[in-house]
Amino acid sequence: MLRNYFLLAALLTSLSIQVKAQKVDYVLVVHGGAGNMKDLEKDSIHAAAYYAALDSALEIGNEILAKGGDGELAVLSVVSYFEQNPLFNAGIGATCTADGQFELDASIMRGKDLMAGAVAGVKLTKHPIKAAHAVMTQTQHVMLSGAGADRFALEHGLEMVDDNMYFATPKTMQWIDKLKQESKKNGTVGCVVLDSKGNLTAGTSTGGMFKKQWGRIGDSPLIGAGTYADNASSAVSCTGHGEYFIRHIVAYNLCSRVKLLKESIQEAADHIIFEELNEKEGNGGLIAVDRNGNIAMSFNSNGMFRGFIKKKTGNSNIIKKIGIGKVLK
Numbered sequence: 306m307l308r309n310y311f312l313l314a315a316l317l318t319s320l321s322i323q324v325k326a327q328k329v330d331y332v333l334v335v336h337g338g339a340g341n342m343k344d345l346e347k348d349s350i351h352a353a354a355y356y357a358a359l360d361s362a363l364e365i366g367n368e369i370l371a372k373g374g375d376g377e378l379a380v381l382s383v384v385s386y387f388e389q390n391p392l393f394n395a396g397i398g399a400t401c402t403a404d405g406q407f408e409l410d411a412s413i414m415r416g417k418d419l420m421a422g423a424v425a426g427v428k429l430t431k432h433p434i435k436a437a438h439a440v441m442t443q444t445q446h447v448m449l450s451g452a453g454a455d456r457f458a459l460e461h462g463l464e465m466v467d468d469n470m471y472f473a474t475p476k477t478m479q480w481i482d483k484l485k486q487e488s489k490k491n492g493t494v495g496c497v498v499l500d501s502k503g504n505l506t507a508g509t510s511t512g513g514m515f516k517k518q519w520g521r522i523g524d525s526p527l528i529g530a531g532t533y534a535d536n537a538s539s540a541v542s543c544t545g546h547g548e549y550f551i552r553h554i555v556a557y558n559l560c561s562r563v564k565l566l567k568e569s570i571q572e573a574a575d576h577i578i579f580e581e582l583n584e585k586e587g588n589g590g591l592i593a594v595d596r597n598g599n600i601a602m603s604f605n606s607n608g609m610f611r612g613f614i615k616k617k618t619g620n621s622n623i624i625k626k627i628g629i630g631k632v633l634k
């Protein structure tokens with residue numbers, strides 16, 4: 306009798322999880338970095354370029370997910386798009402080290418089996434996120450770094466660049482020429498997805514922080530700090546002052562709060578961003594989606610390039626919102 310009761314309870318719990326999980330077909334959230342966006346508020350032409358880029362990223366993801374495509378492919382495609390767009394601090398347009406070079410970091414994680422891949426400090430790999438994905442799918446390892454990671458990318462047929470200066474833009478060349486004043490450029494990129502199969506995936510790519518010590522590795526390629534995905538909880542991608550995100554293991558921290566403390570994804574994100582990493586300490590933000598399609602986009606800076614698309618079950622409309630400052634449009 307008691308056994309039947311437990312079986313029934315287990316069945317009802319799993320049914321209620323499935324019912325919840327079916328409320329949305331898919332969700333995709335992107336960020337393009339957090340930081341001080343005050344200058345952009347006065348520069349509508351420049352701001353429009355960011356809106357258009359975020360919109361393109363969402364459309365790229367939507368096209369894949371609407372056909373029932375995997376979240377993994379959506380994350381890879383969206384982050385690769387950002388890496389090719391000079392507006393963002395990833396791939397072309399990445400910020401530079403104190404000795405005027407580009408050292409790129411990226412990571413990807415899928416929540417269904419906790420498989421993950423990352424590269425840190427690559428200098429010649431055109432799309433660091435693709436190299437991170439190859440580490441996940443084609444090696445026994447989670448992270449490769451520096452020249453070894455570039456060599457791995459080359460040997461696995463990924464697109465390479467001849468010269469590290471490929472990643473420079475007129476703007477970063479100015480910084481390299483001077484390397485004096487602090488740069489205001491933000492623009493690490495990230496993407497988290499819940500796909501129609503109920504799988505969560507997260508990915509992040511960055512040039513790191515301006516004038517970083519050569520060899521420095523931030524949170525973005527660190528699984529648990531800048532990126533994490535677990536089908537039992539959430540998928541998370543972070544942006545901001547990496548050292549703080551590493552100390553607070555932000556991405557894993559959020560997943561644990563949701564899973565163990567049963568906090569909503571918004572409560573967990575706000576606790577970490579506004580209480581653990583307050584303004585004085587670590588500046589930045591995160592995007593997250595949970596297994597039921599709820600999202601959070603919290604930041605303690607005055608802006609974060611961000612956007613999401615959501616397709617609800619039984620409703621053909623796609624909900625799409627994009628924001629830079631506090632307001633989403």
Ligand code: ASP
Pocket residue numbers: 338339394491492493511512513514522523524525543544545546547548
């Ligand atoms: N989190 C990145 C790093 O510390 C930088 C950023 O997101 O702006 O390398």
